Amino acid sequence: MLLISTGIYAQEVTFPETAVGKIAKAWFTAFAADEDGPMREFTATYRTANALSRMSVDDRMAQHKQIKGMIQQLSPKKITESTENNLTLLVYAEAIETWFETAFTLSQTEANKLESFALQPAQAPNEDANAGFGDWKDLSGLLRNVVEQNNIPGLSMAVIRNGEIVETAVAGLREVGSNQAIAISDRFHIGSITKSMTATLIGRLIQEEKLKPSTTLQEIFPEIPMLDAYKVVTITQLAQHTAGLPGYLTVTDEEEAKLLGLPGDATGQRLAFVKQVLNEDPISKPGNSFAYSNAGYAILGAITEKLTGMSWRDQLQTYIFEPLNMATAGFDWPKTERRPNQPSGHFGALSDLKPQKTDEYELGAYIEPAGDVHASMTDLAHFALAHLKGLRGENNILNAETFTWLHTPQAGRNYAAGWFVTESESGQMVHQHAGSAGTFLALMLIEPESNQGWIVAANAGGVAVDGIFRRMIRAYRER
Numbered sequence: 397m398l399l400i401s402t403g404i405y406a407q408e409v410t411f412p413e414t415a416v417g418k419i420a421k422a423w424f425t426a427f428a429a430d431e432d433g434p435m436r437e438f439t440a441t442y443r444t445a446n447a448l449s450r451m452s453v454d455d456r457m458a459q460h461k462q463i464k465g466m467i468q469q470l471s472p473k474k475i476t477e478s479t480e481n482n483l484t485l486l487v488y489a490e491a492i493e494t495w496f497e498t499a500f501t502l503s504q505t506e507a508n509k510l511e512s513f514a515l516q517p518a519q520a521p522n523e524d525a526n527a528g529f530g531d532w533k534d535l536s537g538l539l540r541n542v543v544e545q546n547n548i549p550g551l552s553m554a555v556i557r558n559g560e561i562v563e564t565a566v567a568g569l570r571e572v573g574s575n576q577a578i579a580i581s582d583r584f585h586i587g588s589i590t591k592s593m594t595a596t597l598i599g600r601l602i603q604e605e606k607l608k609p610s611t612t613l614q615e616i617f618p619e620i621p622m623l624d625a626y627k628v629v630t631i632t633q634l635a636q637h638t639a640g641l642p643g644y645l646t647v648t649d650e651e652e653a654k655l656l657g658l659p660g661d662a663t664g665q666r667l668a669f670v671k672q673v674l675n676e677d678p679i680s681k682p683g684n685s686f687a688y689s690n691a692g693y694a695i696l697g698a699i700t701e702k703l704t705g706m707s708w709r710d711q712l713q714t715y716i717f718e719p720l721n722m723a724t725a726g727f728d729w730p731k732t733e734r735r736p737n738q739p740s741g742h743f744g745a746l747s748d749l750k751p752q753k754t755d756e757y758e759l760g761a762y763i764e765p766a767g768d769v770h771a772s773m774t775d776l777a778h779f780a781l782a783h784l785k786g787l788r789g790e791n792n793i794l795n796a797e798t799f800t801w802l803h804t805p806q807a808g809r810n811y812a813a814g815w816f817v818t819e820s821e822s823g824q825m826v827h828q829h830a831g832s833a834g835t836f837l838a839l840m841l842i843e844p845e846s847n848q849g850w851i852v853a854a855n856a857g858g859v860a861v862d863g864i865f866r867r868m869i870r871a872y873r874e875r
Contacts, residue, residue: 409472409485415508416483420472420500423513427460427470435460444509455640455680459687462643462679463515470496486518495863517862529871538872539567546864547746548854550578550739554777555872556842556849559785561777570731570855571740571751582739583730583770584853586838587831591693592802592814593779594765595635597700597711599798599813606703607631609801613674616699622674629682631699634692635813636806640678641689644763655760662761663707666698669762686809690766693814697765708765719793720782722775729754730770730836739855741835749856752835759833767833777851780840783815787827787844803827830862837861841869 411417419442426434439453439460451459467489477484481502488495497518503511530541539551550568554561566578601607613634614627625640633639647655658665673691680687697708704711709727717725730738732754741752759768771779782792786799794802802813810818815827820843828841838853839862850869854861 409475411472412475412478412483414478414480414483416481416500416502416510417478419502419508419510420483420485420498423500423510424470424472427464432457432461442508442510444503444506444511446503446506447511451680451685455678455685458679459685462645462687465646467494467496470498472498494858529868535563535565535872536567538868539565542864542868543568547749548856548861548864549742549749550582550855551852552578552580552582552584552773553850553852553868554773556777556781556784556851557847559781559788559847561774561781564774564777568855570738572742572749573751576737578739578855580774581724581772583724583726583735583772584739584838584855585729585741585768585770585831585833585836586776586840586853587767587833587836588690589776589829589831589838589840590765590767590769591831592783592829592840593712593716593769594693594696594700594708595802595814596716596783596794597708598631598635598696599794599802600715601700601703602631602801603794603798607699613695616702617670617674620671620674623677625678625682626674631696632806632813633683634696636809636811637686637688637692638683638806638809639689639692640680640682640684640687641673641691641695642676642679643688644673644690644694644766645688652760655762656758658760658762662709662764663698663701665761666694666701666708666765670695670698686811688811690763693766694763700765712769716779716793720775720778722771722778724775725769725771727764727768727770728758739836742856743835745858746856746861757835767831773838773851773853776838776840776853777849780842780849780851783827784842784844784847784849787842788847830865832857832862837865839865 411421422438426438436457439456470487470489472485472487474486476486484499486495487498495518497516499514501512503509532538532541539553543551549572550570552566555563564580566580568578570576570578609632611631613629629639658668700711701708731740742749743752744750783799785792786794786796787803789796803815803817805812805817810816815829817825817827820826824843824845826843830839834857836855837857840851842849852865
């Protein structure tokens, strides 16, 4: 959702003297603590019995530890809605230069207890969608201004309207300090947007009746010893991040070295990773709650390999890239020794970017199906367009019924199979996914009702860039 912020804005929020205001203040205090004890006490004290039946204190603490490891600290900055029982704020995570929205809702039946809480990325508090972009007349002008005024090295963007790719543009440089301009065919790493492609392969297997959404891990891997909790995990739960699996969103250097050293070829390494993960404790009860997991999509990739006898990479080439004429789509980082004239990713904040060296950082084969594809934005737009057409009832690389399954979350949730599905301010359903492995960022967003889509990428990472992307889309729409 593109957030239009209203209300109080201050460096330090004064929480309202209401029950929900006091609970929200206690939550931020607990989140800021270095130890887990305060958050455990908060959870046990202020969550309703219903909330704890959905997800236990231990499971919530495991999830908190994962979130805390990524975000580190949150500073409340702006109250956007406040009633006796509801409080919504914009908060900022300085360590990752990211804005979030937090929403607290009290129970109607348990006095002074928190029934629900949400934390999700949000747009920075700025009333003017075009602020900071200057004057522009077309997509190229918009991208040039964004690059110049936001210190982004390079951008590429494609726009879909009326079921067609109507405009593409690029701006900026392949690498900070170079004189190589971004070209329209240049490749950008798309990170977790890869999940929508792995899910598309799963959809194909369901369509061919080699799988069912209800097929369990034990049915697929009867030969693999696994914890009892995982034996009943279904394809749908894996695809929608409700399997309770560890996230593998970040790992230590020591853990990464072990994972990169898993035995065998890429398929063998993924299978070894599956065996490892399915014997690790769940972070929440499978089926109970949303817990975003790269490991879940690695397992889905391994499932496609077992059922087809083809590597995950070969499947993408055969069933997605070739039929959609995605000639630039491939794997690993865009710039390698074999492809020297491609964009470099960049580490660090926008104010202090450092180019990524080709041998500095790699994603292991074990995690590829969760986030290791690159493509030009024109070619990624072909993939987005296939899904847009499918949601409008048109068969293409899959039939329309399969596309509907891929894009339908479980009741009460907003993640389907490789796509977040939310309602925009105008009431339209927005299907989207962002992706970053740290040094690039990409965003793919489609609206079936309006038959539009926007696909954009930068050769710099960080969710701060995501906020700029969303402002760009809003500015383009409102011009």
